[in-house]
Amino acid sequence: MPLESLNTSELLGKCPVCSSPDLQARLQVQDKSVSQETFTIQQCGGCGLQFTNPRPTAAHIGRYYESDAYVSHNSKAQGIVNHVYKAARFFTVRRKVALITKLNGGQVGRLLDYGCGTGHFLARSKSAGWQVTGIEPNPRARQDAASRVGQPVLDASALAALPAASFDVITLWHVLEHVHLLNETLRQLLAALKPGAGCWWPCPIPKAWMHSTIARTGLLTMCRATSTISCRLLCRRC
Numbered sequence: 709m710p711l712e713s714l715n716t717s718e719l720l721g722k723c724p725v726c727s728s729p730d731l732q733a734r735l736q737v738q739d740k741s742v743s744q745e746t747f748t749i750q751q752c753g754g755c756g757l758q759f760t761n762p763r764p765t766a767a768h769i770g771r772y773y774e775s776d777a778y779v780s781h782n783s784k785a786q787g788i789v790n791h792v793y794k795a796a797r798f799f800t801v802r803r804k805v806a807l808i809t810k811l812n813g814g815q816v817g818r819l820l821d822y823g824c825g826t827g828h829f830l831a832r833s834k835s836a837g838w839q840v841t842g843i844e845p846n847p848r849a850r851q852d853a854a855s856r857v858g859q860p861v862l863d864a865s866a867l868a869a870l871p872a873a874s875f876d877v878i879t880l881w882h883v884l885e886h887v888h889l890l891n892e893t894l895r896q897l898l899a900a901l902k903p904g905a906g907c908w909w910p911c912p913i914p915k916a917w918m919h920s921t922i923a924r925t926g927l928l929t930m931c932r933a934t935s936t937i938s939c940r941l942l943c944r945r946c
């Protein structure tokens with residue numbers, strides 16, 4: 709059953725990153741897991757950003773994540789794909805922790821994971837010696853993460869109150885493409901980094917073969933990923 713979408717979406721007249729009005733339709737993708745709605749992906753002629761437009765408003769997008777099958781927010785998600793995901797996660801969270809420790813000069817320190825989901829990476833980082841802080845907007849995932857990590861996990865409102873220059877590493881593991889206010893969010897996160905510290909934000913790249921193929925076959929629920937972002941664009945913002 710499609711979700712009620714009346715008055716819950718917004719049409720952007722300019723790029724949310726560079727403000728260019730040169731927007732061209734690139735792709736149409738159906739959300740087959742929750743709403744069954746079809747979304748249009750537009751590309752900015754100014755910076756190359758691809759994003760869902762129209763898109764659900766920030767106040768209403770939470771409903772599109774309310775699925776028992778969405779493993780990033782629900783540790784009890786079943787199905788063969790989710791079982792494979794969980795098996796792979798066992799190894800990938802360890803590789804991620806090793807990576808950030810290496811990139812931090814082999815030292816542990818203060819870590820913020822923005823959009824920590826159910827907290828697997830955060831918990832592994834804490835047991836490796838990192839002093840961790842997690843932010844997660846989804847209430848169910850946040851509760852799950854707090855239980856797993858053994859400490860409170862903050863909601864999205866905490867972003868504006870982060871102490872300046874206080875983190876050695878900030879991570880957003882496939883989170884930035886779900887963010888509505890890209891520039892503002894990055895500005896606030898980068899202000900919370902210590903001078904010379906690192907911020908890591910893996911996200912979909914428009915020309916990547918795998919991403920493009922998945923999107924065209926409709927397996928990617930683009931309403932959840934409001935944008936795909938080129939590394940070149942983001943690197944200019946480092």
Ligand SMILES: [Zn+2]
Nearest residue numbers: 723726752755
């Ligand atoms: Zn742009």
